[in-house]
Amino acid sequence: MAMRDITLGQYFPGDTPVHRLDPRTKLLFTVLYIVALFMAKGVLTYGILLAVLLGSIAVSKIKLKVMLKGLKPIIFIAVVTGLLNLFYTPGTEGETPLLSFWIFTVYPAGLRAAAFMVLRIVMLVLCTFLLTYTTSPILITDGLEMLLGPLKKLHLPIHELAMMMSIALRFIPTLIEETDKIMSAQKARGADFETGNLIQKAKSLVPLLVPLFISAFRRADELAVAMECRCYHGGEGRTRLKVLRFGFNDYVVLAATLTLCVGVGVLGRFGW
Secondary structure, three states, rough: OOHHHHOOOOOOOOHHHHHHHHHHHHHHHHHHHHHHHHHOOOHHHHHHHHHHHHHHHHHHHOHHHHHOOOOOHHHHHHHHHHHHHHHHHOOOOOOOOEEEEEOEOHHHHHHHHHHHHHHHHHHHHHHHHHHHHHOHHHHHHHHHHHOOOHHHOOOOOOHHHHHHHHHHHHHHHHHHHHHHHHHHHHHHHOOOOOOOOOHHHHHHHHHHHHHHHHHHHHHHHHHHHHHHHHOOOOOOOOOOOOOOOOHHHHHHHHHHHHHHHHHHHHOOOOOO
């Protein structure tokens, strides 16, 4: 897997209905969609959620190939999670095992649990990708800060937290690009990152850490100096170039998402 395959944190500018939605709407949609995912129980509810996600991706005009390419880093996690659910989910009463060997027994319930768990992980990550691909880091920061605004009454540093999350998200593609450059430079000097077993491959990545950390600290220092030079002193008195306002489409999307979440919860309670 090449480092360039990791696309989390990237933003693809566009003028689609999804891009034009208020960032608060997209943040709330993501949260409610994830809640609905964890309430889904059967084929019907997962099918509805998958249809909603694919429809949203189609409207955003983000190529599905790009979305699926970003899933490469989580393939290992999804496979391991699926295997654990496959082998360690007990069968229901009277259920005949599909397969039995050594200490493992596979039941139909385990097969269903594994399939649903892998699908849940994939859909959760794709939904998060849809948020970051269609919303700039600045808008995510503003939307998150406004959503968490009531917590300021508890004297929580909401602006600083939102800013740190935005900077971290924005620097993911930058650090990935930096890592890819360091790997290419070391490969040109004879380093081998491809051969050997898993432990040997992990050890071969250790020499990447020192230059990567130095680069990350240098970029962080440059960012801090740049913010100080622009008289940044936190959120107090800060104005925004674009004032966020909910539109008709935002209310429609929020109402539909809330209905979807409640509907999936009701259907999931009946095991559908």
